[in-house]
Amino acid sequence: MPGVPSSRGCCACRKQKKKASSRICDQAKPTCGRCTSRGIPCVGNGVQRWKFHQKNFRDSMQVVTVTETPRPSLSNKTTKVASSFIHILGVEDVRYNIRSFGGQFFLDLPRRVGSSPALDLSVSALVASFNTHLRKHSKVDALAVYGDALEALRMSLANPTQSIGIKIYTIFNIYICQGIIDPEHNEIATHRLMLANLVQDAVSQGRLKEIDSDYMSGICQIILWESMINRKVQLGQWFWEALSTCSKSRPHEYQQGRTFMSLDIGVQAEAASYLREPERYIDQIQSVYDLMQLERPTIRNIVQQYSVAAMASSKIAKVTEIRVIYQIGYAHLLSLGARLNGALRKFNQSSELIKESHEIRDEAIMLASQCGDMRPFGSTFVPKFLKIIWASNSDPYRRQELEALILHYQKDFEGALYLKEAKWIKERFNAIAKGA
Missing domain, CATH: 1.20.1050 (Glutathione S-transferase Yfyf (Class Pi); Chain A, domain 2)
Incomplete structure (x- = not known):
């Protein structure tokens, strides 16, 4: 089980096995003073570490050793968010089918609830936006949830440890919400530009695997549209590298094995x-x-x-x-x-x-x-x-x-x-x- 944070000292200083190792290592960058004076490599300087304690649980039958912290179960709040979204996924009437906006992405969304406060709030905003139409719920309340989701997104974008994939999924949810409850500013909003920037970052940082390949085609389609109206979005090598990770075949195969080159996103991107x-x-x-x-x-x-x-x-x-x-x-x-x-x-x-x-x-x-x-x-x-x-x-x-x-x-x-x-x-x- 996790304990208190350990020292941020470098590996060489920590090997001294002294309780005051954090005071031995001055954590100077790029090399601490102790490693500099000894002319040795300074590895792990400033890295946050956590101590994990192994616990044994004994009953009359057996000894169980816990060596790994299990994933926490969903709280009542996150369970409520997931179940409310699953409920609207059950609407099959094409007029009010939320899957019209995201297909497989929305079917997968409930299992992602709980992975990020920003994502959870964006899902809540989706549910509130949907209910303003189907159940005639208050638009004012939906806008309030939408505002909370926007604020959480800002915090998520500023967090360098947050998965790029989760950031992209959150932005997509909010992008859909805006089209439903705040469409007046949808075209001039920066959500599509943010998606383009995040995908570009994922490519440059070697983090494309954080984005589910099943969604890459749809994400690239949104970026393609933004490039047609925003000169800042240049479809460079990063775009083609991202597109190459799509799980679906290209050109897309429709019913009865039909394919159409003119509908291929790569052809359309070249035209743009x-x-x-x-x-x-x-x-x-x-x-x-x-x-x-x-x-x-x-x-x-x-x-x-x-x-x-x-x-x-x-x-x-x-x-x-x-x-x-x-x-x-x-x-x-x-x-x-x-x-x-x-x-x-x-x-x-x-x-x-x-x-x-x-x-x-x-x-x-x-x-x-x-x-x-x-x-x-x-x-x-x-x-x-x-x-x-x-x-x-x-x-x-x-x-x-x-x-x-x-x-x-x-x-x-x-x-x-x-x-x-x-x-x-x-x-x-x-x-x-x-x-x-």
Whole structure:
């Protein structure tokens, strides 16, 4: 069992086996005075150590030797946090399914409760945010819990001994919370930038293993989006090293073994990098755009098939789950396709590009219209891609319908200003393309 902290003296001084070893070692950096005078290596200088005492427990039957401190059981408070989150995980209605935001990450989250005060508070904030919608609980109370989670996150980020993985999971939870209860500031918040910085730190410090590889693809997707609107986020070698740790195969394999290169996060990341210097990389932009145009009809048809199947069997959760997976992939393809089309049209106002731009907008409006039955949680990806479609060019074609849909989805979360955000995103796109 753990005892009192031991000396911080270096190993050589501690070997003197004197009770006053801490006074023998002056703990000077980089080498203590005693080691300097003797010309010997100074190892373990300043390191915090704990003494562990072995205890024997005897009963009438046997002797049990305890040599390792067992992991403490969850307290009543942490048990309550975990159970309350498990309760909302049980909601299968796609409209209020919290897994729409995090999939496997949220399924794994209960087992992480108790590992960090900041993480626990972020989970409590998730539960409170969720209940403002499903059970109409007080938003004021939810905001108070959210504020506590933010403060705990600040302390966690300042703690160098805290696992980078736990910090990332906490930030992700708070990022989702903000989209639910404080959406007005979601786009301009720094959560995505913090994720990028932490992943970069994990790579540079050799600590990538602290981040579960099952979540790396989703984390990189968030970082990719931030790089498209924030010039500070450069997708350098660190990004590709992090992406290489993904547990899932690339390109992602969908139902029936289908793969689509245009939906691969690596391809999309390359395209995002090209869009920073469109004139220099115009040929590469054209190549990625051609790939997307090639695969778009197939993906569109699959989405249509699963949308029809989901309507016919609305009670079969698996069909709805597959439908949403394809719809999200399709949304990514349309939004990036619109960005690439807009970049190409600045150098080539061909009738073919204009026609394809209209097709992309038609399909975006159709997809958004099909997702109305999944509001509010199951369709959170919809306003995100609609904002990108709107911001990618100023073509008046069906622009009013696009804006009407953005405003329609804006009603799902009190305080959301999606159309205002779309205008801000357009400014960021233009600034990044100009190198600003």
